[in-house]
Amino acid sequence: MRSKALRWLLFALLASAISLTILYRDHIDAGALQQWVEQAGPAAPLLFMVIYAIGTVLFLPGSVMTLAGGALFGPVLGTFYNLTGATIGAVLAFLIARFFTSNWVEQKTGGHLKRLKEGVENEGWRFVAFVRLVPLFPFNLLNYALGLTRIPLLHYLIATYLCMLPGAIAYTYLGYAGREAVAGGEGLIQKVMLALALLAVVAFLPRLIGRLRQGPTMNIDALRERLNKEDELLLLDVRTANDYQDKLGHIVGSLNIPLEELESRLAELTPYLEKPVALICTTDRRSKKAAQILGSQGFADVHVVIGGMTQWNKNALPVHTTTETSDHLREIQ
Structure with a gap:
């Protein structure tokens, strides 16, 4: 009984934190966040990844964090820190959903929803890879939804990290190009054009993958x-x-x-x-x-x-x- 009560208390705290984050997400100052991370000195990358991971669990917009990562750390290191922070957050959300509700879902799911769940589980890592490359659902919500399935954690982690890479590169570079535009750096036009080209590639991925999966x-x-x-x-x-x-x-x-x-x-x-x-x-x-x-x-x-x-x-x-x-x-x- 004590264990069950503790679980419900933790669930209530998490739900409250998510609700507050969603309610006040428009008041989050990206500039203040960047300044705070910059002041952390050598610990800045670690602090940024921790913030990104917590933000993912609490439904903070991932695009804002990714743009900030590009502005703070540049296109190469920024991509690594963004991708790592996002993946850690995705894994945490996946494990939280599995800890709190997976058994209940197994018992209560039926009909079309059960068949849908079983279909996703049969796809396994391929389904994770597909929805990371072609985001069918909001990223933060999808992390929790996949935790309700029996997809192995290691498969989920690897597919998430690798298949979020194209989007991470594009949005990180966009953040970097935005910083250069504000600072008036050299080669600004080329950097902006490259950022737009990367975004175009990411936007075209759903259609490309759809065509590849049509078969003969x-x-x-x-x-x-x-x-x-x-x-x-x-x-x-x-x-x-x-x-x-x-x-x-x-x-x-x-x-x-x-x-x-x-x-x-x-x-x-x-x-x-x-x-x-x-x-x-x-x-x-x-x-x-x-x-x-x-x-x-x-x-x-x-x-x-x-x-x-x-x-x-x-x-x-x-x-x-x-x-x-x-x-x-x-x-x-």
């Missing part, structure tokens, strides 16, 4: 062969419900999720994060858009069926023209 295209013959041989393949039809039942019909065993609903129903597809998904529509236009969505959300083996149901019908292959419930997805759930 698939023709009708290849689709038919894989449907006959491969039980794990999900055939996802992204046409509207009316088109799914229309004269072109649909393929037996396919799952119909219209493109317009795909993003809101991604939790239903979590079991297929690392399994093959074939996308089909009337031609292949909607399928290509769906592939971009799935690729950017971490699905690793996505294929666009070229020609779609139009080509399937031209090949005189069997179709159904009435809606049938797909048992394919349900079998693995």
